[in-house]
Amino acid sequence: AQSVTQLGSHVSVSEGALVLLRCNYSSSVPPYLFWYVQYPNQGLQLLLKYTSAATLVKGINDFEAEFKKSETSFHLTKPSAHMSDAAEYFCAVSKAAGTYKYIFGTGTRLKVLA
């Protein structure tokens, strides 16, 4: 069975500091992995996805994530936090090859301090 663990339900960083949001997954088959962001009163927006191509995936707003099979991780990073990055971030996994069902982590709420 697939599952996703996001360490830290709340993360605070200073503006300009590195953002690191952790995601570990378990999957019996090569997974597809996703990071979504939800800003207040908006839907989930896709930040980036890994679908078995390059292990370092670049997304929108300077976010990137690295798929590490040996560590079963897909951590999200951004070199320099902006105030506008304050939101809730969700990691999700689905199976490879045409599946549709996402398994989500519990979410990490990012706070950016001035």
Next chain:
Amino acid sequence: EAGVTQFPSHSVIEKGQTVTLRCDPISGHDNLYWYRRVMGKEIKFLLHFVKESKQDESGMPNNRFLAERTGGTYSTLKVQPAELEDSGVYFCASSRQGEADTQYFGPGTRLTVL
């Protein structure tokens, strides 16, 4: 193009009442999904339509929940009768046929059952 829309944005009902949530997917998206997030928990898959057919409804909690997608366009999710544990945010997502790995989410409907 317009995104996924959901109506209403908020609904407050009493236990035992009926509520119907509506989702309008992105035009041309054959795949439509419903998810639910109970407060503090992860976002959980409820069901998946391909056009008007239910592809997978394994996540539906019980028979008080009924989803329809007549004509393969918009979808409704009816809860009858509503219970306290049905409170949460209901998300709808859609994707193109053949691109089921990337789902586009609506803003959600926040349901509160008193």
